[in-house]
Amino acid sequence: MKLRLGMIGGGQGAFIGAIHRIAARIDDEYELVCGAFSSDGEKAKASGLLLGLAASRVYTSYKELIEKEKQLPKDERVQVISIVTPNHLHFEPAKLALENGFNVILDKPMTFSLAEAKELQKVVEQSGKRFCLTHTYTGYPMVKEARQIIKQGKLGKIRKVYVEYPQGWLSFFLEGEDNKQASWRTDPTKSGIAGAMGDIGTHAFNLAEYVSGLHVTKLCADINTVVEGRKLDDDGAALLKFDSGASGVLVATQIAAGSENNIKIIIYGEKGGLEWQQDNANTLLLKWPDKPAEILRTGGSYLSSYATHNTRTPGGHPEGYLEAFANLYRNFALCVKADLDSKQPEKEWLDYPGIDDGLRGMAFVENVIASGKSDLKWTDFKI
Structure with missing residues (x-):
């Protein structure tokens, strides 16, 4: 049916x-x-x-x-x-x-x-x-595997979270060229109070919380509008504090000329670390202090049920953005x-992702923009 x-x-x-x-x-x-x-x-x-x-x-x-x-x-x-x-x-x-x-x-x-x-x-x-x-x-099999690895405690207590989303498509004033996608995304009456932080910063924020299993409690942001004439932010970064005591860094920019959509996350725990990026979405890298790094691949029989449930093809056959979207x-x-x-x-x-993810995403937008405008070093993450 x-x-x-x-x-x-x-x-x-x-x-x-x-x-x-x-x-x-x-x-x-x-x-x-x-x-x-x-x-x-x-x-x-x-x-x-x-x-x-x-x-x-x-x-x-x-x-x-x-x-x-x-x-x-x-x-x-x-x-x-x-x-x-x-x-x-x-x-x-x-x-x-x-x-x-x-x-x-x-x-x-x-x-x-x-x-x-x-x-x-x-x-x-x-x-x-x-x-x-x-x-x-969050629909990628190896992103789900990363979440399960952390949830199972294989990395120990999480200490550091790095997440970045670089794009370069708004390096120029495209909204002045009747570009529909650029026009509404840079228009505060249609996009809201944030540009890059609302469009792709929310993806980076959601990925950081989803994979780590932690919640941001404080942040310290630097928000920029680089391209002359633009009404909303097109670049920014934030230092993060999580409820476990871990710290993090989030970067979201749409003026990284030449960059496409290689969203990337690196997480370090007391026992080891992991790394995933969209440019090589079938691979999850695990890093250890006392043995060689491990490369986990989509389709492997050793993966969790969450990864295998969201995989359609045999190992070695790449699954990408459309398949991740389809998993949702x-x-x-x-x-x-x-x-x-x-x-x-x-x-x-x-x-x-559901309603709670959406609520925290909108809270991130308002908190990160407020922090970017504030002279305070750190501001509480308020919902």
């Missing part, structure tokens, strides 16, 4: 909408049945028809989609709604969908502000529906199907 999927946003010319649709199709867990792909009515209809949808289920607004889908018989209406709009259009569609009984998959960062994130958390809890936030990098969609689908069958989901299925 495929889950019936609807999409809000992601019409013609949209980058992330196509990624979501590919991710949803990889494991055949979903069928796209409806959508409100654009606020432009003609563009919305054209997008839906190109995707092969019935004209009657291509809507011109998210409100129309939710209202009309709710009126359909239970065995026909959409079951999961994927929201792939710019940040300022996350909260209202997600809230309305949840309140009307639909499960929600939402692109990150979760909302426009921390206040909206707190309200959405309440809505999720009250709705009883499932909610997934697409922090893609599949795990979410398996949990929704378990709910429909009144069964308890497997523990591996439940390993996808």
Whole structure:
């Protein structure tokens, strides 16, 4: 049985909408049945028809989609709604969908502000529906393996966390060239109070907390707007303090000319360390003080159930960004199907980012920007 999927946003010319649709199709867990792909009515209809949808289920607004889908018989209406709009259009569609009984998959960062994130958390809890936030990098098998290694205590007490996300695509003033992706991401009315820190800094923050299993309690940030004329930050770094006493460093920049998307994490414990980077996503490096380093590879029989559950191909066949994205969609689908069958989901299925990750991500945005503006050396991480 495929889950019936609807999409809000992601019409013609949209980058992330196509990624979501590919991710949803990889494991055949979903069928796209409806959508409100654009606020432009003609563009919305054209997008839906190109995707092969019935004209009657291509809507011109998210409100129309939710209202009309709710009126359909239970065995026909959409079951999961994927929201792939710019940040300022996350909260209202997600809230309305949840309140009307639909499960929600939402692109990150979760909302426009921390206040909206707190309200959405309440809505999720009250709705009883499932909610997934697409922090893609947690879907990689070797990222999941790294989390399990730390959780099992193999590195001992964690002492140091380094995470970096370098991009170079905003090294120039692209928002001045009618570049759609650059325009909304650098517009405070659409992106929120953060640019790079909201767009990719939240990914780095989420990866640091997910793999380490720790929570940030204090930070000290340096936030920069490098490209002349830009309205939001395009570069920054933060020193971190975690609840275990560990310290860390987070770097997120979109003006690293020549860099692509090689997000990277290094964690050191008292017994050893580990290293993972997206440029070599099938490899997890373990480093020890008293023996040679170990190289763990996706597909290995020695990996945890969390890594193997999220692996599709034999060892040596690379799995990348699309497959990691698809792992979030599949795990979410398996949990929704378990709910429909009144069964308890497997523990591996439940390993996808949710509302708490979204709330902490928005708290990171507000705290890191506030710290960057403050003269204080350290500021408490407040939610």
